[in-house]
Amino acid sequence: xxxxxxxxxxxxxxxxxxxxxxxxxxxxxxxxxxxxxxxxxxxxxxxxxxxxxxxxxxxxxxxxxxxxxxxxxxxxxxxxxxxxxxxxxxxxxxxxxxxxxxxxxxxxxxxxxxxxxxxxxxxxxxxxxxxxxxxxxxxxxxxxxxxxxxxxxxxxxxxxxxxxxxxxxxxxxxxxxxxxxxxxxxxxxxxxxxxxxxxxxxxxxxxxxxxxxxxxxxxxxxxxxxxxxxxxxxxxxxxxxxxxxxxxxxxxxxxxxxxxxxxxxxxxxxxxxxxxxxxxxxxxxxxxxxxxxxxxxxxxxxxxxxxxxxxxxxxxxxxxxxxxxxxxxxxxxxxxxxxxxxxxxxxx
Amino acid sequence: xxxxxxxxxxxxxxxxxxxxxxxxxxxxxxxxxxxxxxxxxxxxxxxxxxxxxxxxxxxxxxxxxxxxxxxxxxxxxxxxxxxxxxxxxxxxxxxxxxxxxxxxxxxxxxxxxxxxxxxxxxxxxxxxxxxxxxxxxxxxxxxxxxxxxxxxxxxxxxxxxxxxxxxxxxxxxxxxxxxxxxxxxxxxxxxxxxxxxxxxxxxxxxxxxxxxxxxxxxxxxxxxxxxxxxxxxxxxxxxxxxxxxxxxxxxxxxxxxxxxxxxxxxxxxxxxxxxxxxxxxxxxxxxxxxxxxxxxxxxxxxxxxxxxxxxxxxxxxxxxxxxxxxxxxxxxxxxxxxxxxxxxxxxxxxxxxxxxxxxxxxxxxxxxxxxxxxxxxxxxxxxxxxxxxxxxxxxxxxxxxxxxxxxxxxxxxxxxxxxxxxxxxxxxxxxxxxxxxxxxxxxxxxxxxxxxxxxxxxxxxxxxxxxxxxxxxxxxxxxxxxxxxxxxxxxxxxxxxxxxxxxxxxxxxxxxxxxxxxxxxxxxx
Ligand code: SF4
Ligand code: SF4
Ligand code: SF4
Numbered sequence: 001x002x003x004x005x006x007x008x009x010x011x012x013x014x015x016x017x018x019x020x021x022x023x024x025x026x027x028x029x030x031x032x033x034x035x036x037x038x039x040x041x042x043x044x045x046x047x048x049x050x051x052x053x054x055x056x057x058x059x060x061x062x063x064x065x066x067x068x069x070x071x072x073x074x075x076x077x078x079x080x081x082x083x084x085x086x087x088x089x090x091x092x093x094x095x096x097x098x099x100x101x102x103x104x105x106x107x108x109x110x111x112x113x114x115x116x117x118x119x120x121x122x123x124x125x126x127x128x129x130x131x132x133x134x135x136x137x138x139x140x141x142x143x144x145x146x147x148x149x150x151x152x153x154x155x156x157x158x159x160x161x162x163x164x165x166x167x168x169x170x171x172x173x174x175x176x177x178x179x180x181x182x183x184x185x186x187x188x189x190x191x192x193x194x195x196x197x198x199x200x201x202x203x204x205x206x207x208x209x210x211x212x213x214x215x216x217x218x219x220x221x222x223x224x225x226x227x228x229x230x231x232x233x234x235x236x237x238x239x240x241x242x243x244x245x246x247x248x249x250x251x252x253x254x255x256x257x258x259x260x261x262x263x264x265x266x267x268x269x270x271x272x273x274x275x276x277x278x279x280x281x282x283x284x285x286x287x288x289x290x291x292x293x294x295x296x297x298x299x300x301x302x303x304x305x306x307x308x309x310x311x312x313x314x315x316x317x318x319x320x321x322x323x324x325x326x327x328x329x330x331x332x333x334x335x336x337x338x339x340x341x342x343x344x345x346x347x348x
Numbered sequence: 349x350x351x352x353x354x355x356x357x358x359x360x361x362x363x364x365x366x367x368x369x370x371x372x373x374x375x376x377x378x379x380x381x382x383x384x385x386x387x388x389x390x391x392x393x394x395x396x397x398x399x400x401x402x403x404x405x406x407x408x409x410x411x412x413x414x415x416x417x418x419x420x421x422x423x424x425x426x427x428x429x430x431x432x433x434x435x436x437x438x439x440x441x442x443x444x445x446x447x448x449x450x451x452x453x454x455x456x457x458x459x460x461x462x463x464x465x466x467x468x469x470x471x472x473x474x475x476x477x478x479x480x481x482x483x484x485x486x487x488x489x490x491x492x493x494x495x496x497x498x499x500x501x502x503x504x505x506x507x508x509x510x511x512x513x514x515x516x517x518x519x520x521x522x523x524x525x526x527x528x529x530x531x532x533x534x535x536x537x538x539x540x541x542x543x544x545x546x547x548x549x550x551x552x553x554x555x556x557x558x559x560x561x562x563x564x565x566x567x568x569x570x571x572x573x574x575x576x577x578x579x580x581x582x583x584x585x586x587x588x589x590x591x592x593x594x595x596x597x598x599x600x601x602x603x604x605x606x607x608x609x610x611x612x613x614x615x616x617x618x619x620x621x622x623x624x625x626x627x628x629x630x631x632x633x634x635x636x637x638x639x640x641x642x643x644x645x646x647x648x649x650x651x652x653x654x655x656x657x658x659x660x661x662x663x664x665x666x667x668x669x670x671x672x673x674x675x676x677x678x679x680x681x682x683x684x685x686x687x688x689x690x691x692x693x694x695x696x697x698x699x700x701x702x703x704x705x706x707x708x709x710x711x712x713x714x715x716x717x718x719x720x721x722x723x724x725x726x727x728x729x730x731x732x733x734x735x736x737x738x739x740x741x742x743x744x745x746x747x748x749x750x751x752x753x754x755x756x757x758x759x760x761x762x763x764x765x766x767x768x769x770x771x772x773x774x775x776x777x778x779x780x781x782x783x784x785x786x787x788x789x790x791x792x793x794x795x796x797x798x799x800x801x802x803x804x805x806x807x808x809x810x811x812x813x814x815x816x817x818x819x820x821x822x823x824x825x826x827x828x829x830x831x832x833x834x835x836x837x838x839x840x841x842x843x844x845x846x847x848x849x850x851x852x853x854x855x856x857x858x859x860x861x862x863x864x865x866x867x868x869x870x871x872x873x
Contacts (some may be wrong), residue, residue: 026503087558137782158689163383170674186776189787190768192374194619207782220658223645226639226771227377228525229353230647232713235639235658242659251713252647258374259783268659272632273620275385275663285622285632290449294678295632300614300630301679304587310522310567314577314586318593318668319527319662320637320772322643322655326529326536327544329592332672335562339637340549341586343396345527345594 004070019050019061023312024329030074031083031112033200034149035062038255039158044150045114047086051076051249058082084116090147092123094280096199103202105214109147130175134183139196140207140261146203152176152195159256164189176203193262197247206263211242221248224261225320229253229260238327242268310338317344350520351484351654351729352649352716357382359518361480363392363473365415365504365705366490366863370400371768373524373648376486387624388478393418394490395763396793396835397828407829410463410762413494413864417747418470419503421459423451425474426510432478435781440733441740450744462747464830479512482518489526490765496751498856502743510739514733525648527772528638532646535717537697537819541572544701553869561698564681573858574600579608590616591670593635597624598773598841601860602850611653618671621775624841635668636661643688644710647719650727653704653714721807725794750864758814760798760865761833762847764793770839790840792823793870799825799830804871811870812836814847820872834867 001012006023013022018041023030033045041062049058052073056077073079098104113119130143149222150167153176157163164187168177178187196204219234232250235242242265247257267273277293278285303313315337317329326344333342356362356379377400384390384403390488392404393415401407410418426432427448434673437444437515452457456467477483485508492501503819505514505521513519521596525531537543539787547554555568572580582605600606612626615631626632638645646652661667673685683733689707696702705726715726731740754762769787778784792812793803804810806825812834813819821844829835836844845862850859 069452099739113514125397129740134492151400157384159382159386160378182794188372190370194379220656220657221527221654222391222639222658223647223653225528225645225655225776227373228530228648229373230377230528230645230651232653235511237488239660240659251651252649253375254354255713256375260374260777262769264769264777264780264783265639266781267620267776268639269662270621273637273662273665274622274626274632276634277628277664278632280630283630285627290674292664293633293762294675296631297616297675298678300588306613311569311571312586313588313590313591313737314580315535316574316577316592316594316596318531319533320591320638320639321529321530321533321668322641322688323529323536323646323652324643325592325672326533326538326689327691327695328669328672328676328685330537330790331562332676332679334543334558334566335564335588335663336679336680337675338567340540340567340569341577342538342571343540343574343577344530344533345574345599 002066002068004066004068004072006072011249012068015064018046019059019066022066022102023061023072023074024338026117028074030061030212031108031115032062033108034146034151036151036155036198039151039154042150042154045147047083049079049082051079057086065114082115083112084151087116087118088121088123089115091121092125093117093128094147095144096120100203102172102205102208109200121133124236124271126172126173133183135183136191137207138188138191138259138346139193140206141176141184142203143177148174148202149197149200152204152311153201155194155198160192160193162190165195191259191263192257194247194256194261197262206244206340208243209266210238212238212243217243219246224257226260226264231257233257233261235265283307305338311341313337313339317342319344349522349649350514350731351518351522353379353731355518356380356484356486357386359383359388359480359482359484360484361389361391361476361483363393363483364390364486364696365401366492367400367486367488368394368396368490368765369486369488369524370398371575372488372526373768374768377807380486381652389476391476391730392471395830395833405476406469406470408463408465410465411830412761413750413753413832413861414463414747415455415461415491415504416496416500416745418465419507420451420454420502420745420747421456421674422477423447423503423506423510424454424473425456425471426478426507427451429475431475432510432514439542441509441742441745443742444510446744447742448480450746477507482516483511483513484519485513488520488524492523493859493861495852495861496748497854497856497859497861502745503801505740506742509742515729516738517729517732520729525650528647529645531648531650532644534654535595535646535699535850540573543698544695553653558698575770575853576859578609578850580604581613584611584612586682588614588616591625592617592618595619595623595625595773595775598843598845599838600850601844601845601848601862603842604817605850612848614667618650618668619775622649623773623775631648631672633664634663635671636665640665641667641688644692647714651714652710652717653654654703654707654710666807750861752849752861752864752866755866757834759870760867762812762814762844762865762867763833763835763863764834764844764848766837766839767837773837774839775842789822789835790819790843791822792869793826793829793835795831795833796825796827798834799823802869802871809872811872812847812867813870814849814865814867816849817846819843819846834869838862
């Protein structure tokens with residue numbers, strides 16, 4: 001075990017722990033843009049610099065392992081000065097359109113500029129002017145807002161394993177793009193949106209049908225309703241409507257989703273949902289009340305039981321519904337109707 | 349799955365067979381790629397050159413429906429080269445000798461002939477699987493939806509047993525469950541022969557236990573499966589059919605037969621939308637979607653996870669369990685539940701695997717059954733030490749081709765599956781415009797040389813014909829399919845399942861052989 005001090009607090013951690021990990025252990029928050037615990041740390045953005053007593057320069061907390069007796073300050077004057085310079089430089093190349101930017105309220109750049117009191121950049125000069133890549137139907141890539149943290153590239157290559165995007169060009173015009181800039185739609189991108197979910201700014205954004213501000217929303221942790229992986233996700237909800245989905249760190253998905261889980265949620269609030277029971281009258285399905293629907297079903301079940309027996313009734317349960325729904329359906333069939341004629345589509 | 353999803357990335361070798369993992373279970377597909385980056389070896393056996401085939405050390409492009417012959421040949425090579433785990437076989441398994449004699453017949457040369465691959469590739473694949481410290485098998489419907497699906501699964505489990513890849517981390521034999529809660533539906537006894545937790549209907553003690561728990565007399569005659577019920581409905585034996593959250597008009601084989609059956613019976617459909625099946629119903633009940641109710645789903649690794657209500661259900665739509673409860677009440681069974689948690693607690697009382705799982709315990713992270721007590725952490729991987737039944741049973745199984753193969757009038761083999769974007773019958777995914785932009789309509793994959801023979805260009809309409817019916821669909825010319833094999837995703841109405849055979853069932857579990865259908869193709873004028 002290694003003993004060290006962070007902002008005066010004594011901390012004990014295992015060897016190989018980074019400063020960032022040690023700090024989070026004692027609840028000290030160090031800002032990051034490019035860090036993601038699932039990725040190999042790369043220290044690209046440098047916003048996580050801290051001051052180490054006796055050190056000559058400011059190391060990045062995400063890549064620097066702790067050592068015995070280390071004494072760290074995470075918000076010293078010099079640290080704050082450096083972070084302000086980094087933010088100033090980032091803003092030199094970032095449109096200040098927070099008023100209309102959809103990321104507003106959930107943007108790390110916005111949050112840190114607020115925290116370190118940066119209103120605008122002190123730099124003047126050339127500005128990025130990239131065409132927005134709108135070709136993918138699920139999300140867009142606006143490189144004018146990119147801060148080159150690299151997270152999207154590494155998530156796509158290290159976790160998703162698709163390697164659809166990378167850094168293009170060097171120096172000032174560096175940006176995130178598909179090979180040969182052919183656009184997302186022509187690339188190997190599988191629209192999983194895992195890059196979108198980690199982008200700290202408004203560069204990679206879902207094409208949402210709804211207009212909403214993040215402060216108007218709440219999130220609800222749940223399980224994906226599509227395949228059997230059982231990815232954990234947060235539904236983003238505004239006014240009784242699902243307006244987005246974020247991946248959560250579930251045991252099976254470890255923060256990843258696929259295109260269905262991330263983007264195919266529109267069925268929930270879809271206008272063609274069934275909203276009342278229907279019964280067939282004179283050959284047509286017409287709206288009815290729950291009471292009447294139950295009565296029609298109950299009469300038919302009772303009549304069939306009396307005339308032919310319960311085994312002339314069968315039910316297909318649903319592999320898409322709750323465990324509890326399935327339990328009650330088989331109980332209904334077995335305990336109340338009186339047959340074991342219950343199956344579901346495991347075979348199909 | 350015997351093992352957990354997160355274990356896949358630390359396997360030494362992975363054998364993927366009958367699973368297009370990156371499209372059907374994309375996040376598991378990502379884990380496989382992570383494993384490869386860590387140096388895991390990969391063997392893929394599939395009739396199509398799926399995405400993961402490009403990452404494979406050995407890719408076996410087998411003819412549809414021939415997996416069993418391949419698996420037996422892999423076993424043959426493992427024994428021939430002495431790569432089996434003698435200790436494991438001797439200490440924990442039964443009937444090895446019978447099995448060894450059987451697979452002796454399956455030389456790589458013989459299997460190569462049946463499967464349409466090279467014998468040397470079979471040898472290589474066997475070595476990769478058997479020489480790995482921890483080898484994991486991932487499979488899906490490409491293994492099970494066959495006339496000999498159960499036996500094919502047995503042939504896979506033989507491989508895991510003979511190499512001792514059972515009961516240890518990062519290994520195992522892992523069926524990937526296609527739908528979010530197939531595992532839960534099976535666990536709950538939404539099956540004709542078992543009650544919850546796989547307790548057999550035919551066991552008098554089980555019946556007695558449930559009669560006591562539920563306070564009613566129970567029928568102890570095992571029920572009928574979906575294909576049998578369809579058949580029964582068509583022939584007038586099934587008078588009432590209650591279809592809940594399923595769309596057999598698209599998902600079940602032989603649509604024309606399904607339609608006849610559904611029209612003949614009194615049909616109740618409970619769903620989110622007026623599906624192709626609901627349109628035929630006598631009563632339609634509007635149900636709440638997953639985002640509108642509290643409860644649980646059980647994922648493919650047996651993990652019971654929470655589902656939480658985020659929004660209200662539209663109009664008068666209700667949670668499914670509430671509908672069932674109210675109907676029970678109308679039918680004279682007066683039990684009431686206030687919420688899903690009360691139902692879950694009743695499930696725990698009658699289901700040994702679930703006893704230790706409670707909503708409170710799975711608030712943050714789900715628990716994998718079996719979980720016998722509240723102190724038990726759940727079970728990450730099964731069959732530690734010894735397989736659950738006491739000893740691992742080797743099964744000597746033989747390959748027999750599907751009756752759909754080698755038909756003179758229908759020379760091409762149609763196989764089916766999913767694509768990345770759509771889910772099942774598109775009822776849910778098809779409501780997102782961007783999904784439909786990517787995969788909005790049915791298509792058939794045909795090889796360039798078949799396309800040339802038929803004088804069909806990419807994107808042209810063709811007619812596909814089987815003894816059950818015919819469809820018109822768009823040709824997608826691609827070399828991921830072999831020359832005599834064609835592929836249609838089963839998502840779309842009036843698509844693949846108009847053609848498939850609903851009669852040829854697996855003799856053990858009555859799965860229809862959806863993955864092999866003899867067809868012919870005609871160019872449309
Ligand atoms: S959507 Fe997925 S595949 Fe496409 S670039 Fe992003 S991470 Fe890569
Ligand atoms: S697009 Fe977003 S995630 Fe990617 S490098 Fe730019 S800021 Fe980072
Ligand atoms: S997000 Fe994709 S991989 Fe995950 S459970 Fe949903 S459908 Fe499956």
